[in-house]
Amino acid sequence: MPRLSPGARRDEIIAATLRVAALKGLxxxxxxxxxxxxxxxSGLIHHYFASMDDVLAxxxxxxxxxxxxxxxxxxxxxxxxxxRLSTFFASYTRLDEYSSFQMWLDAWSEARRRPxxxxxxxxxxxxxxxxxxxxxxxxxxxxxxxxxxxDATAWRVLSLLxxxxxxxxxxPGVIGRAVVIDWxxxxxxxxxxxxxxxxxxxxAMQPARSRRxx
Amino acid sequence: MPRLSPGARRDEIIAATLRVAALKGLxxxxxxxxxxxxxxxSGLIHHYFASMDDVLAxxxxxxxxxxxxxxxxxxxxxxxxxxRLSTFFASYTRLDEYSSFQMWLDAWSEARRRPxxxxxxxxxxxxxxxxxxxxxxxxxxxxxxxxxxxDATAWRVLSLLxxxxxxxxxxPGVIGRAVVIDWxxxxxxxxxxxxxxxxxxxxAMQPARSRRxx
DNA sequence: ACCGCTATTGGACATACGCGCAATAACAGT
DNA sequence: ACTGTTATTGCGCGTATGTCCAATAGCGGT
Numbered sequence: 350m351p352r353l354s355p356g357a358r359r360d361e362i363i364a365a366t367l368r369v370a371a372l373k374g375l376x377x378x379x380x381x382x383x384x385x386x387x388x389x390x391s392g393l394i395h396h397y398f399a400s401m402d403d404v405l406a407x408x409x410x411x412x413x414x415x416x417x418x419x420x421x422x423x424x425x426x427x428x429x430x431x432x433r434l435s436t437f438f439a440s441y442t443r444l445d446e447y448s449s450f451q452m453w454l455d456a457w458s459e460a461r462r463r464p465x466x467x468x469x470x471x472x473x474x475x476x477x478x479x480x481x482x483x484x485x486x487x488x489x490x491x492x493x494x495x496x497x498x499x500d501a502t503a504w505r506v507l508s509l510l511x512x513x514x515x516x517x518x519x520x521p522g523v524i525g526r527a528v529v530i531d532w533x534x535x536x537x538x539x540x541x542x543x544x545x546x547x548x549x550x551x552x553a554m555q556p557a558r559s560r561r562x563x
Numbered sequence: 564m565p566r567l568s569p570g571a572r573r574d575e576i577i578a579a580t581l582r583v584a585a586l587k588g589l590x591x592x593x594x595x596x597x598x599x600x601x602x603x604x605s606g607l608i609h610h611y612f613a614s615m616d617d618v619l620a621x622x623x624x625x626x627x628x629x630x631x632x633x634x635x636x637x638x639x640x641x642x643x644x645x646x647r648l649s650t651f652f653a654s655y656t657r658l659d660e661y662s663s664f665q666m667w668l669d670a671w672s673e674a675r676r677r678p679x680x681x682x683x684x685x686x687x688x689x690x691x692x693x694x695x696x697x698x699x700x701x702x703x704x705x706x707x708x709x710x711x712x713x714d715a716t717a718w719r720v721l722s723l724l725x726x727x728x729x730x731x732x733x734x735p736g737v738i739g740r741a742v743v744i745d746w747x748x749x750x751x752x753x754x755x756x757x758x759x760x761x762x763x764x765x766x767a768m769q770p771a772r773s774r775r776x777x
Numbered sequence: 778a779c780c781g782c783t784a785t786t787g788g789a790c791a792t793a794c795g796c797g798c799a800a801t802a803a804c805a806g807t
Numbered sequence: 808a809c810t811g812t813t814a815t816t817g818c819g820c821g822t823a824t825g826t827c828c829a830a831t832a833g834c835g836g837t
Contacts, residue, residue: 352784352833376590376672380825390786392827397784401825451675458590458672460733461665471734504738505746508726513718515725519671520685524718532719539753566803566814594795604816609796779837786831793824801816807809 350388359397359407361387366408371448375405375455375466406465409456413473416442416449421480430488434537435549437481438530443514450518453511478503485541495542502540509533564602573611573621575601580622585662589619589669589680620679623670627687630656630663635694644702648751649763651695652744657728664732667725692717699755709756716754723747 353361365387369378380401384391398404420440424433443450453470460467482503488494496502513529534548567575579601583592594615598605612618634654638647657664667684674681696717702708710716727743748762 350785355784358784374672374676377676379823381823390788391825392787393785395826451672454672457729457733458588458665458668462588462591467733471737474730474734475737501742501746504727504730505723505750508730509719509723510726511729512722512724512726515671515729516688516718516722519674519681520688523685523689528715532715536719536750564815569814572814593793595793604818605795606797606817607815610814615795780835781837782833782835784831784833786829788828788830790827791825794822795820797820798818799816800818801814803812803814805810805812807811 355397358393362394362397362404363408363411366404367412370405370408370452370455371446374448375409375452376459378405380404400465402463402465405459405463406469409452409466410469410473412449412452413470417473417476417480424480424484430484430491430493431543431547432549433484434481434488434541437484438534438548439551441510441530444517444526444529447518450514454515454518474507478507481506488541496540502537505540506533506537509536569611572607576608576611576618577622577625580618581626584619584622584666584669585660588662589623589666590673592619594618614679616677616679619673619677620683623666623680624683624687626663626666627684631687631690631694638694638698644698644705644707645757645761646763647698648695648702648755649748651698652748652762653765655724655744658731658740658743661732664728668729668732688721692721695720702755710754716751719754720747720751723750 362383365383366378369382369386373382380394381391383394383404387393394401394404398407419442420437423440424436427433427436443453456466456470460470478500482499485494485496485499485502489496489499510529510533513524513532516524517526517529531550534550535545537543538545538547576597579597580592583596583600587596594608595605597608597618601607608615608618612621633656634651637654638650641647641650657667670680670684674684692714696713699708699710699713699716703710703713724743724747727738727746730738731740731743745764748764749759751757752759752761
C-alpha cells in the first residue's frame with residue numbers, strides 16, 4: 350500500500366517471492382501468491398519484472414548468491430586450503446532448511462522451461478564449482494594438497510553432494526542426513542591426497558553423542 | 564475412438580503420457596495433452612486413473628522400470644562382478660535421450676507435491692541402488708572386489724552419476740558428455756579396490772576417434 | 778498550492794487446469 | 808435380435824494462470 354522507491358519495492362518483491370517459494374517451491378510460486386504475501390496488487394509485480402520467469406530468477410539469484418557469499422566469506426577468513434575446505438562443508442546450508450535444496454531442485458527441473466531461471470542456476474552452479482576449484486588449486490600451489498585436476502575434482506564433489514542431497518530432499522529417510530556431508534568430505538580427501546578424517550567434520554554430525562549431553 | 568479392453572487402454576494412456584512427457588516434461592504434462600496425443604476425450608483418462616498424479620506415476624514407473632529391467636538383464640548375462648559393473652555403465656541410458664533424465668529430474672522435483680509420483684521415484688531409486696549394491700557384494704564374496712560397505716558405495720556412485728547428469732541436463736555445455744560416465748566409473752573403481760581403467764569404458768566415450776573411422 | 782511523474786490499483790482477458798457427470802455408443806452373452 | 812454392461816464422449820464447473828491496461832493516488836519539484 351505505501352508508495353516505495355523502485356529499488357525498495359523490487360527488493361520487497363524478491364523477499365516475498367522467497368517467502369512463498371519456501372512453502373510452495375519455486376516452480377509453484379505464482380504472481381498472485383507474491384502479491385498476496387506482499388499485501389499489494391498483482392499488477393505491481395509486472396511493473397517491475399517483465400515476466401514471472403524474471404521474478405523467480407531474481408529471487409533464486411538473491412537466495413543462492415547470499416548463500417554463496419556467506420560461504421565464500423567464511424572460507425576466506427580461514428588460513429590454509431584444508432581449513433577452508435572444512436569450512437566449506439561446515440557452512441553448506443542447503444541441507445539445513447528443507448526448502449533450500451528444494452529450491453535448487455526446482456531450479457534445475459525448470460531450467461529448460463524458464464530461460465532466465467535456467468541461466469541463473471547455471472551461473473551460480475558454476476560459481477560454486479569455481480569456489481571449490483580455486484581453493485584446491487591454492488592448496489596445490491603451497492603444497493598442502495595434491496590434486497591433479499582441481500576443476501574436475503570440484504565438479505565431482507559438488508555433484509556427489511547434490512546427488513546425495515537430492516535423495517535427502519526427494520525421498521526423506523532413504524539415506525541418513527549425517528552421512529551426506531561425511532561421504533562428500535571423504536571423497537574430497539581422497540581426491541586431494543589427504544588422509545581420511547583430515548578435514549574437520551562439523552559438530553552437528555555426531556547428533557546422538559554431542560546433543561543430549563548424557 | 565475404437566473401444567479397447569481396460570488393460571489395453573490403460574497401457575495406451577501410459578504410452579501417450581510418456582510420448583507427451585518426452586516433449587514437455589512430466590511436470591507439465593496435462594490430462595488434455597494425454598487425451599489429445601491418444602486421439603480420445605479427456606474424460607477417458609479419469610475413467611482409468613483416479614488422479615493425474617496416478618497417471619504420471621504409472622507412466623514414470625513404466626519407463627524407469629523398463630530401463631532398470633533392461634540394465635538388470637544385460638548385467639546378469641555377464642560373468643563376474645567386474646564385467647557386470649562395466650555393463651551397468653554401458654547400458655546407463657539416462658544420458659542418451661535428453662528427455663530420459665529430465666523425467667527423473669521432474670520426478671524428484673515433484674516428489675513432494677505428487678505423492679504417487681514421489682513414492683514411485685523413491686521405490687525405483689532404491690531398486691537401482693540395490694542392483695549396484697548386490698553386484699558389488701557378489702564381487703566381495705568371490706574375492707574379485709574389496710568393498711567395505713557395498714550399500715554406501717552404491718549410493719555414492721549413483722548419486723555422483725545423478726549429480727553429474729543433472730548438470731548435463733539442466734545446464735548443457737557446462738561439463739562434457741563424455742566425462743560423466745568416465746568419472747563415475749573411476750570413482751567406483753577406487754571404492755571397490757580396482758585399478759583405474761579396470762572397468763571397460765563404453766565405446767561411445769571416445770567419440771572423435773572411434774566414430775569417423777579414419 | 779499547484780502540477781507532473783510514476784508507483785499502485787483492481788480487474789479484464791484469454792487460456793489452462795484437474796475433475797466429474799449425464800448421455801451415448803459399442804461390445805458380450807443369451 | 809435383444810439386452811445389460813461399460814468404454815467413451817463432450818462438455819461443464821470451479822479455479823487458477825501470466826499478462827496487460829486504463830484509472831487512481833501519492834510523492835517531489837517549482
